[in-house]
Amino acid sequence: MEQKSGSSNLLSIFLILLFVFFAVGFYTFYNAKGTSYLSNASESCNNCHVMNEVYNDYLAAPHSKKIDGKPRASCVECHLPHDFVDKWIAKAESGIGHAYAFTFKLDTLPTNLDATEKSKKMVQTNCIRCHSDYAAVAINATSKPHGESSLSCVSCHSSVGHKRGF
Amino acid sequence: MGKKGVLYFGIIILVILIGGVLWLNNDVSQKQQEGAGGIANTSKKIVELSDDNPTFDEWGKNFPDHLDMYLTVEKQEPIPTEFGGNLAYSKLIRYPQLTILWAGYPFSLDANEERGHFWIQVDQMDTARNNKDFLNAHGFAAFAGQPTACMNCHSGWTPWLLKNVAKNDWVAFNSTKYWTMIKNVPAMNGMKEGSVEHSGPHGGKRMGVTCADCHVPNTMELRLTRPGLINALVKFRGYEPDDTIGVKASREEMRTLVCSQCHVEYYFRPTGGKTKIMGESIAKDSSKKWWNGTQKTYDEFDTWRDGNSPTEIEVDGIELVFPWGEWKKGQPFRIEMFDDYYDKARSVFDKDWAHKITGAPMIKIQHPESELFSGGVHAANGVSCADCHMPYIRKGSKKLTQHNVTSPLQNINAACKTCHTQSEEYLKSQIRDIQNSVAYDLRSAEYSIVSLITDIKNLREALGGLEQYQTDGKADAAKINAELKDVLELHRKSQMRADFVGAENSTGFHNPREASRMLLQAVDMARMGQAKLVEIASANGIKDFKTSNLGFEDIQKFNPGEIHYKVDLNGHKAGDRYYEHDNVNGNPPAKFLEDDKNLNPYNYTYVDKK
Numbered sequence: 074m075e076q077k078s079g080s081s082n083l084l085s086i087f088l089i090l091l092f093v094f095f096a097v098g099f100y101t102f103y104n105a106k107g108t109s110y111l112s113n114a115s116e117s118c119n120n121c122h123v124m125n126e127v128y129n130d131y132l133a134a135p136h137s138k139k140i141d142g143k144p145r146a147s148c149v150e151c152h153l154p155h156d157f158v159d160k161w162i163a164k165a166e167s168g169i170g171h172a173y174a175f176t177f178k179l180d181t182l183p184t185n186l187d188a189t190e191k192s193k194k195m196v197q198t199n200c201i202r203c204h205s206d207y208a209a210v211a212i213n214a215t216s217k218p219h220g221e222s223s224l225s226c227v228s229c230h231s232s233v234g235h236k237r238g239f
Numbered sequence: 240m241g242k243k244g245v246l247y248f249g250i251i252i253l254v255i256l257i258g259g260v261l262w263l264n265n266d267v268s269q270k271q272q273e274g275a276g277g278i279a280n281t282s283k284k285i286v287e288l289s290d291d292n293p294t295f296d297e298w299g300k301n302f303p304d305h306l307d308m309y310l311t312v313e314k315q316e317p318i319p320t321e322f323g324g325n326l327a328y329s330k331l332i333r334y335p336q337l338t339i340l341w342a343g344y345p346f347s348l349d350a351n352e353e354r355g356h357f358w359i360q361v362d363q364m365d366t367a368r369n370n371k372d373f374l375n376a377h378g379f380a381a382f383a384g385q386p387t388a389c390m391n392c393h394s395g396w397t398p399w400l401l402k403n404v405a406k407n408d409w410v411a412f413n414s415t416k417y418w419t420m421i422k423n424v425p426a427m428n429g430m431k432e433g434s435v436e437h438s439g440p441h442g443g444k445r446m447g448v449t450c451a452d453c454h455v456p457n458t459m460e461l462r463l464t465r466p467g468l469i470n471a472l473v474k475f476r477g478y479e480p481d482d483t484i485g486v487k488a489s490r491e492e493m494r495t496l497v498c499s500q501c502h503v504e505y506y507f508r509p510t511g512g513k514t515k516i517m518g519e520s521i522a523k524d525s526s527k528k529w530w531n532g533t534q535k536t537y538d539e540f541d542t543w544r545d546g547n548s549p550t551e552i553e554v555d556g557i558e559l560v561f562p563w564g565e566w567k568k569g570q571p572f573r574i575e576m577f578d579d580y581y582d583k584a585r586s587v588f589d590k591d592w593a594h595k596i597t598g599a600p601m602i603k604i605q606h607p608e609s610e611l612f613s614g615g616v617h618a619a620n621g622v623s624c625a626d627c628h629m630p631y632i633r634k635g636s637k638k639l640t641q642h643n644v645t646s647p648l649q650n651i652n653a654a655c656k657t658c659h660t661q662s663e664e665y666l667k668s669q670i671r672d673i674q675n676s677v678a679y680d681l682r683s684a685e686y687s688i689v690s691l692i693t694d695i696k697n698l699r700e701a702l703g704g705l706e707q708y709q710t711d712g713k714a715d716a717a718k719i720n721a722e723l724k725d726v727l728e729l730h731r732k733s734q735m736r737a738d739f740v741g742a743e744n745s746t747g748f749h750n751p752r753e754a755s756r757m758l759l760q761a762v763d764m765a766r767m768g769q770a771k772l773v774e775i776a777s778a779n780g781i782k783d784f785k786t787s788n789l790g791f792e793d794i795q796k797f798n799p800g801e802i803h804y805k806v807d808l809n810g811h812k813a814g815d816r817y818y819e820h821d822n823v824n825g826n827p828p829a830k831f832l833e834d835d836k837n838l839n840p841y842n843y844t845y846v847d848k849k
Contacts, residue, residue: 079243080242080243080246083243083246083247083250084246086246086250087246087249087250087253090250090253090254090257091253093253093257094253094256094257094260097257097260097261097264098260100264101260101261101263101264101267104264104267104268105264105267122636122638123633123636125638175270175636176263176266179270179633179635179636180633180634180635182633183652183653183656184630184631184632184633184650184652184653184656184657185652185653185656185657231660
């Protein structure tokens, strides 16, 4: 009997702690505006002030212009793949990377950020995805990626998304 | 492990996890607050700031992060860059040509690399150029010691002293002896009058540039506090004065103008009248003599001591003036504007000094960053001084303006990459290429001017041996000067150009095209001077006259070494090192000398390999 009641006491503590864990977990998730990251809204990218300049640039650039209440392109429309599975894998990957860097590496982050190779590829693919009709007649942009030093769309059209940060 | 064991284990894990999540939540909240503006700690007491206490220690109470940045240079190991940095090695050792170019002027005795805004007043107190007794004992007795005009830029106390000691009399302030004015710096922040701290750099007499020099106390708005710049902008450049910020200008302009308070060419213009200033009673104490036996007129020390007290005296007035009369608003600066300005000013100010070897009336250019920058590609694109030298940086999750004002090379990412998207390595190599190119031009100009000086010296001696250039059987300098007039003008103007680029703190980077253009002129003028010497020699029947062409190796023979006492003076023995700070006035890093050796003549296999 004694052992059983000791065990059930422990179980109650365990359950209470489990409840507390979920409670603080959800609160932290809420406090960190966690749900916003599940959306496609550009505002959520600007939760981090690190993005302030880039976000302001974006607001001043043509892609943020709203048509029928929606911007021509949001951050994720240029910066993430559009295929469902690829998109969520990429989103999870960069989400964890950003959260880690923002929590532990903030002091060593450079003032001005550079796009990674992976990110540059995603952006290039997205440029073509929307503008292929025009790109196809303007230059041979799609068929031949020409090596490391080749031009990308943003090499010339550097301020359509935002001026800084690539 | 039984059921109980599993539960214990689970509880421990949960406690750890909860602790972790709570820490994370706290971290998230803290960073959100910081990002919102940095005023996270609301329990902090805000200090009321005013011009009655301009010390950075006081202002830093409200802005601890900014104070930390500003004070970096105090403790940090000095960082030399190829053509600058804050390691205060002797420029005369690295560039011995300067001892010839500045012959007869105290700069030829002592010129070190700068150490930054924090040290600026310490360095002025220490320099041999501001040590009258040392100058007396080392061949420069003709120099009267620095006036307060020199202190305009070096002390954060300048506005306070101008208002409270000189009673807003700008000419009186400038005309007072430096060592007299410095005695009046008040003891603040709980310091004792005359204590070690009161003589120190933290709010005391050796305090350099400070927050109040550029910011309005209650709003932190940018402002101009130095009359030298305000006068120049209003009189010469069409700005309207403004009671709060100095002149009416946009914030963008102010981000450059606050630097232009000091980073400019200037001169001390005689007013032509007498002015009443503070003197020292030591002038009447016949027992107090300088090393060379002349009467002391002031005590070369930073406090009133041994019964020495302030008196009132009358002296010739001087005023700190920027020679910007020909440089109008909205125009890029051109070196010819200084030629024209100083030519017009000749009746009241004909020279900074007479060159000891050639006799030419010389102008010493100071640090004309504002002038050179004004015509460059960065200025044309609306970039301000602060954009590169005080770039936005991140501290934790706060965004701040870098207040450790330094070379942009120290943080290319923050300084350059805000606009330039190329890699840091690429940007650095572009800067290095520009600076190497201008440094080559500068060395070419300096070497050709030293060659000209050498030739003038030789011809002066030859002419002095001719009867028509003698008075009472001795060479007559005035007669020789008259014969060499055109050549001496070429010496003055070519050296003014080389001096401009040499004194300007960017090795041409602030405007490479203009720097190269004026250095080409300098070489042209120096060589033209040599050609004229040949003509004069020939016209006077001097047959064996030859021109010289000095290079790096010849110039190295002029290396003066570190400064040492030549005589017993003020408690120091002959042979003692002059500077107490070990890293001031020493040898430049050996690598730089190797670089210089390979730069002119241009050894592309070395220079382009780096």
